[in-house]
Amino acid sequence: MCGRYTFSSNLEDLKTEFSNKISSNFSAKYNISPGQESISISIKNNQYYIQKLNWGFKIIALKNLIINARSETLNEKKIFKELIKFNRCLIPANSWFEWCGSKKPYLIKNKNKKIISFAALKRVENNGDQKFIIITSQAIGNLKKIHNRTPAIINREDYRVWLGKNDEDALSILKPIDDKHYYYHPVSPDVGKTSNDNEKILDIYEHKNDEVPLFPNLT
Numbered sequence: 001m002c003g004r005y006t007f008s009s010n011l012e013d014l015k016t017e018f019s020n021k022i023s024s025n026f027s028a029k030y031n032i033s034p035g036q037e038s039i040s041i042s043i044k045n046n047q048y049y050i051q052k053l054n055w056g057f058k059i060i061a062l063k064n065l066i067i068n069a070r071s072e073t074l075n076e077k078k079i080f081k082e083l084i085k086f087n088r089c090l091i092p093a094n095s096w097f098e099w100c101g102s103k104k105p106y107l108i109k110n111k112n113k114k115i116i117s118f119a120a121l122k123r124v125e126n127n128g129d130q131k132f133i134i135i136t137s138q139a140i141g142n143l144k145k146i147h148n149r150t151p152a153i154i155n156r157e158d159y160r161v162w163l164g165k166n167d168e169d170a171l172s173i174l175k176p177i178d179d180k181h182y183y184y185h186p187v188s189p190d191v192g193k194t195s196n197d198n199e200k201i202l203d204i205y206e207h208k209n210d211e212v213p214l215f216p217n218l219t
Helices: 011-017 141-145 156-163 167-172
Strands: 004-007 029-032 037-044 047-055 068-070 088-093 095-100 104-110 116-124 130-138 149-151 182-186
Touching: 004 088, 037 116, 037 156, 088 130, 088 156, 116 156, 141 182, 156 167
Parallel strands: 047 130, 068 130
Antiparallel strands: 004 029, 004 095, 037 047, 037 088, 088 116, 095 104, 104 182, 116 130, 130 149
């Protein structure tokens, strides 16, 4: 799953990644958690634009927010089946946090890219709130040593495929990410507190009795 992520890039970084025509005001966030507002990227009239959304769908029958959707079953779940046709978006991020077991968090990031883009779905809820969820895929390689799921990440050359009109083409690019492009390191359990939203929580932290190798595939 994906339950926390970071995005501290500025507008110029986003313009470089997507388009110099996009514009928005936002601040750096180092511990984005469910329920919080974040930025998304969509496309209209062939132009990228930024939209601010809150993370997590509220379902009356469920106590907790729905924050993720499995890529393998998107077309099997009623709540996602219609959204996949017309409500796809991207969530820009720099890295994400994942817990190995229940108490050992790790920061995971791409070795070469400053910005990565999570595949996501969005919707407007009955009260008018605009929400998103992050799609996940099966973890492979070294990343599986931390958790069996990762965010589904869309490559830059496929942005317009994911955001385009053909949902079958969009679904075809949802594949497990190549772990050789990513590395991870342990971080403090303090990341579990949503109030700890600062750059310090990205620092390396030594977990006791840690069996997960540090910095796999760093070079």
